[in-house]
Amino acid sequence: MSPLLDITSLDVDFGGEAAVRDVNLTLDRGEVLGLVGESGSGKSVTALSVLGLLPRNATARGSIRLDGTELLGAGERALTRIRGDRAAMVFQDPLSAFTPVHRIGDQIAEAVRAHRDIGREQARTRAVELLDLVGIPEPALRAKAFPHEFSGGMRQRAMIAMAMAGEPDLILADEPTTALDVTIQAQILDVLRTAQRETGAAVLLVSHDLGVIAGTADRVAVMRDGRIVEQGTAAEVFHRPREPYTRQLLAAVPRIDAPREPRPPTGGTVLKVRGLTRTFPVLKGTVVKRRTGTVYAVDGVDLDVRRGETLALVGESGSGKSTTLFELLELAAPEGGTVELFGQRLGSLTPAEAKALRRRVQIVFQDPMASLDPRMPVGDIIAEPLRTQGADRAAVARRVPELLTQVGLDPAHADRFPHQFSGGQRQRVGIARALSVAPELLVLDEPVSALDVSVQAGVLDLLRRLKEELGLAYLFVSHDLSVVRNIADRVSVVYLGRTVEAGPVDEVFARPRHPYTQALLSAVPLPDPERERERQRSRILLAGDPPSPTRRYDGCRFRTRCPLYVQLTVDEQKRCAHDVPGFEQDGAACHFPRARTVL
Amino acid sequence: MPSYLVKRLGYHAVLLLAAVCLSYLLASLALDPRSYYEGRQPPLSPAAVDHHLTALGLDDHQPLRERFLHWADRALLHGDLGRTIDGTSVDAEFGRRIGVSLRLLLAGTVLGTVAGVLAGAWTAVRQYRFSDRAVTVISFALLSTPVFLLAILLKTGAIWFNQTTGTDLIQFTGEKSPGVDGGFWTVLGDRAVHLLLPTLSVALFALAGYSRYQRSSMLDVLGSDYLRTARAKGLGRRAVLLRHGLRTALIPMSTYFSYGFLALFTGATFTETIFGWHGMGEWFVNSIGKNDVNSVVAVNIFAAVTVLFSGFLADLLHAALDPRIRKTS
Numbered sequence: 001m002s003p004l005l006d007i008t009s010l011d012v013d014f015g016g017e018a019a020v021r022d023v024n025l026t027l028d029r030g031e032v033l034g035l036v037g038e039s040g041s042g043k044s045v046t047a048l049s050v051l052g053l054l055p056r057n058a059t060a061r062g063s064i065r066l067d068g069t070e071l072l073g074a075g076e077r078a079l080t081r082i083r084g085d086r087a088a089m090v091f092q093d094p095l096s097a098f099t100p101v102h103r104i105g106d107q108i109a110e111a112v113r114a115h116r117d118i119g120r121e122q123a124r125t126r127a128v129e130l131l132d133l134v135g136i137p138e139p140a141l142r143a144k145a146f147p148h149e150f151s152g153g154m155r156q157r158a159m160i161a162m163a164m165a166g167e168p169d170l171i172l173a174d175e176p177t178t179a180l181d182v183t184i185q186a187q188i189l190d191v192l193r194t195a196q197r198e199t200g201a202a203v204l205l206v207s208h209d210l211g212v213i214a215g216t217a218d219r220v221a222v223m224r225d226g227r228i229v230e231q232g233t234a235a236e237v238f239h240r241p242r243e244p245y246t247r248q249l250l251a252a253v254p255r256i257d258a259p260r261e262p263r264p265p266t267g268g269t270v271l272k273v274r275g276l277t278r279t280f281p282v283l284k285g286t287v288v289k290r291r292t293g294t295v296y297a298v299d300g301v302d303l304d305v306r307r308g309e310t311l312a313l314v315g316e317s318g319s320g321k322s323t324t325l326f327e328l329l330e331l332a333a334p335e336g337g338t339v340e341l342f343g344q345r346l347g348s349l350t351p352a353e354a355k356a357l358r359r360r361v362q363i364v365f366q367d368p369m370a371s372l373d374p375r376m377p378v379g380d381i382i383a384e385p386l387r388t389q390g391a392d393r394a395a396v397a398r399r400v401p402e403l404l405t406q407v408g409l410d411p412a413h414a415d416r417f418p419h420q421f422s423g424g425q426r427q428r429v430g431i432a433r434a435l436s437v438a439p440e441l442l443v444l445d446e447p448v449s450a451l452d453v454s455v456q457a458g459v460l461d462l463l464r465r466l467k468e469e470l471g472l473a474y475l476f477v478s479h480d481l482s483v484v485r486n487i488a489d490r491v492s493v494v495y496l497g498r499t500v501e502a503g504p505v506d507e508v509f510a511r512p513r514h515p516y517t518q519a520l521l522s523a524v525p526l527p528d529p530e531r532e533r534e535r536q537r538s539r540i541l542l543a544g545d546p547p548s549p550t551r552r553y554d555g556c557r558f559r560t561r562c563p564l565y566v567q568l569t570v571d572e573q574k575r576c577a578h579d580v581p582g583f584e585q586d587g588a589a590c591h592f593p594r595a596r597t598v599l
Numbered sequence: 600m601p602s603y604l605v606k607r608l609g610y611h612a613v614l615l616l617a618a619v620c621l622s623y624l625l626a627s628l629a630l631d632p633r634s635y636y637e638g639r640q641p642p643l644s645p646a647a648v649d650h651h652l653t654a655l656g657l658d659d660h661q662p663l664r665e666r667f668l669h670w671a672d673r674a675l676l677h678g679d680l681g682r683t684i685d686g687t688s689v690d691a692e693f694g695r696r697i698g699v700s701l702r703l704l705l706a707g708t709v710l711g712t713v714a715g716v717l718a719g720a721w722t723a724v725r726q727y728r729f730s731d732r733a734v735t736v737i738s739f740a741l742l743s744t745p746v747f748l749l750a751i752l753l754k755t756g757a758i759w760f761n762q763t764t765g766t767d768l769i770q771f772t773g774e775k776s777p778g779v780d781g782g783f784w785t786v787l788g789d790r791a792v793h794l795l796l797p798t799l800s801v802a803l804f805a806l807a808g809y810s811r812y813q814r815s816s817m818l819d820v821l822g823s824d825y826l827r828t829a830r831a832k833g834l835g836r837r838a839v840l841l842r843h844g845l846r847t848a849l850i851p852m853s854t855y856f857s858y859g860f861l862a863l864f865t866g867a868t869f870t871e872t873i874f875g876w877h878g879m880g881e882w883f884v885n886s887i888g889k890n891d892v893n894s895v896v897a898v899n900i901f902a903a904v905t906v907l908f909s910g911f912l913a914d915l916l917h918a919a920l921d922p923r924i925r926k927t928s
């Protein structure tokens with residue numbers, strides 16, 4: 001039988017520049033093909049060419065046949081008939097992928113009607129059924145919502161519903177979970193598998209995340225610089241990769257089940273946070289602002305960082321991680337709770353003491369491009385904190401080359417500008433800038449999440465080395481638990497602005513006690529097809545989205561999504577509903593903590 | 600949604616009141632009606648000048664505060680804007696001229712806006728093709744042509760047209776031919792013929808501006824992810840461009856509509872003068888020349904009301920077009 005999708009010798013250029021070269025792929029009916037590769041390797045371009053959705057400045061050559069029909073070079077009219085009907089697409093960023101001015105239900109109904117001769121009402125009904133199928137609660141009501149009223153996860157569900165509308169033979173999913181938190185990612189992958197089962201469609205799953213691919217794909221193709229370098233069954237590619245590049249890629253992925261070296265003993269406490277809170281007013285009105293509500297962004301965070309130690313602060317988006325960092329870096333009295341930096345309590349500092357403290361704490365930001373001034377040579381960027389601290393010319397001239405060498409950059413490049421460096425090198429510049437004033441505590445806000453895995457591995461190695469050489473302490477914010485396992489000594493998990501569990505990484509990852517930590521760890525996909533499929537069967541799927549931080553909760557705030565709660569007796573449930581579970585150092589904020597192995 | 604609009608309406612009412620009061624104060628400070636009477640031939644006696652000024656409520660021996668309070672009481676509480684410097688009623692003059700100006704502005708604005716939006720959207724879709732470049736060149740030429748020059752060019756064109764065809768099909772002086780009477784249709788036809796050129800000059804100006812804004816807003820939308828999604832669903836080109844593209848690209852335009860109206864009003868001052876229409880714009884120019892405070896204030900009220908009303912319409916439009924602001928406000 002001929003394959004459903006047959007791509008042969010596909011070349012794509014953008015104004016003469018090669019983006020995709022000689023790509024050959026086939027996809028059988030009902031099969032899931034994973035397409036992996038690093039940023040810019042040509043994954044999206046390949047997927048977009050199938051439906052003729054490339055930007056206007058692109059030219060494609062070769063052949064793409066869907067069920068025998070040639071698509072490349074087919075007219076817009078012919079492609080329109082196929083799009084959504086024979087082959088549908090799921091895009092990455094679900095907010096920008098929906099038209100903001102039309103209701104979700106209407107946009108799905110539109111997809112239903114695009115290829116079926118049915119009435120408006122019938123199409124609406126079908127849209128509601130589809131929303132129900134992808135697990136949107138109260139689908140009839142939610143169909144009337146606008147895209148901005150949906151959370152990221154719900155929008156991605158709706159996107160999948162829309163792709164299912166035409167009962168396609170092929171679903172092209174381009175990074176369908178990349179913008180989402182792990183627990184939501186687990187939900188969406190589940191929905192995608194449901195969609196595939198329901199429609200019997202073949203899926204081309206594009207992702208840079210090897211874990212996501214491992215759990216879903218039957219076959220895998222690895223892309224690099226516009227070419228397919230390796231192709232085979234999932235087991236072959238993951239366990240017996242032939243190409244050095246594939247091996248390198250697999251080796252660079254931090255794994256949540258990786259063995260860990262014993263950690264060196266650590267020194268005295270440098271940062272101690274107890275019960276930190278921070279609220280923001282919700283304002284309304286154009287001329288006269290009125291306060292109509294409160295966002296409880298941070299609502300009880302505890303942290304302990306010791307010298308020579310990396311504490312990872314883990315939580316999903318909106319859980320208050322960044323707000324916590326900003327509160328610490330303000331060096332002012334916190335709104336609630338206490339913060340002690342190097343034994344000094346914030347709020348009672350003289351300006352001179354504050355200035356001295358500022359030197360001892362430095363930050364590295366997530367997005368290396370956005371945090372470096374594009375018009376400044378990196379030498380000046382690195383020297384800036386030094387100058388603010390009043391260093392003289394000679395000291396600056398001595399320190400800058402020293403720092404560049406320290407972070408693995410060429411000191412001769414000090415007069416280059418940020419755009420002349422790669423993403424990983426820019427992050428090294430950011431680290432050098434932070435190190436320039438010889439800090440003792442480095443605060444790192446998602447320092448590697450914008451980087452490709454191989455580059456990420458290099459930066460993580462650098463951070464580890466610097467910590468040992470300089471005896472630094474790190475407060476490392478991340479949403480990626482595999483990275484945390486790779487770099488951190490201790491971990492602190494926050495949910496909805498509150499610390500729910502903390503402890504040594506080995507301890508917490510091996511025996512998580514809080515149901516939320518368990519769900520979080522269980523949601524992380526492993527880049528190992530067999531083990532990942534096994535994990536899928538026992539995966540703890542959290543229902544719904546994190547609740548709104550604009551209200552206060554009686555009792556345990558995780559209750560609405562807690563998988564353990566539903567198994568408790570009525571009396572036990574009462575306790576969860578009325579008493580706020582307390583948090584003690586290295587404990588779990590749960591009334592019924594049960595250690596459970598999820599890795 | 601209604602509460603949002605009620606709030607906006609209240610906000611606009613406050614602004615209007617402030618604008619009216621300020622324009623009275625400003626006009627009283629800047630204009631000198633006494634000089635108008637003193638320059639009269641044959642000369643008036645100082646007592647007669649004072650008498651005229653007192654009758655108008657503009658006696659500059661009285662402190663400004665008192666004049667203002669007096670004026671505010673009359674104008675704001677009783678709706679009586681007083682007398683013009685020639686002694687006729689401002690209210691009556693207002694009533695006569697407002698219709699003339701609105702007829703001129705409304706048709707031109709509506710026509711120009713619709714045509715501008717369509718032209719902008721169309722050129723965005725055809726970016727860098729010949730038609731796009733042609734429209735771009737024409738709009739920039741129009742935008743950089745002063746209104747009065749445009750009006751004179753149109754007039755010259757009309758004269759040429761009438762001469763070559765040997766008719767007087769296009770009329771360009773006044774709003775009607777003197778002495779036309781006959782049935783309803785004859786009068787209507789005569790008025791329409793007179794409206795042609797002034798409307799065109801207002802419309803062309805609006806078209807040039809809006810087509811630029813609409814083009815750039817449409818270009819943003821054309822590159823957006825959701826347009827790609829709409830195509831990926833298998834929608835036809837028309838549905839993609841109109842229902843998803845233009846529909847969303849109209850949102851930022853609603854802001855321009857309100858401010859654009861002010862520019863049009865300014866332009867209309869010239870248009871009226873050149874085409875011999877006795878509207879608000881002409882009145883404004885004349886009354887400043889005569890140091891006629893009460894008339895200047897009246898025209899300012901008209902301008903403020905049109906601008907704020909179009910601002911309010913823009914708010915309505917914005918709320919109607921964009922579901923995101925309806926919910927959050």
Ligand SMILES: Nc1ncnc2c1ncn2[C@@H]1O[C@H](COP(=O)(O)OP(=O)(O)OP(=O)(O)O)[C@@H](O)[C@H]1O
Pocket residue numbers: 014018019020037038039040041042043044045046055057208
């Ligand atoms: N609109 C465009 N104009 C010019 N070049 C483009 C355009 N889109 C993509 N490219 C180029 O094509 C190549 C492949 O890009 P593509 O988006 O397919 O990468 P990708 O593998 O999907 O990466 P990512 O993981 O970042 O999504 C890159 O070199 C990119 O710079």
Ligand code: SF4
Pocket residue numbers: 515516556557558559562563564565576581589590591592593
């Ligand atoms: S306290 Fe109750 S609801 Fe909260 S996490 Fe523990 S078991 Fe679940």
Ligand SMILES: [Mg+2]
Pocket residue numbers: 043044045174175
């Ligand atoms: Mg991509």
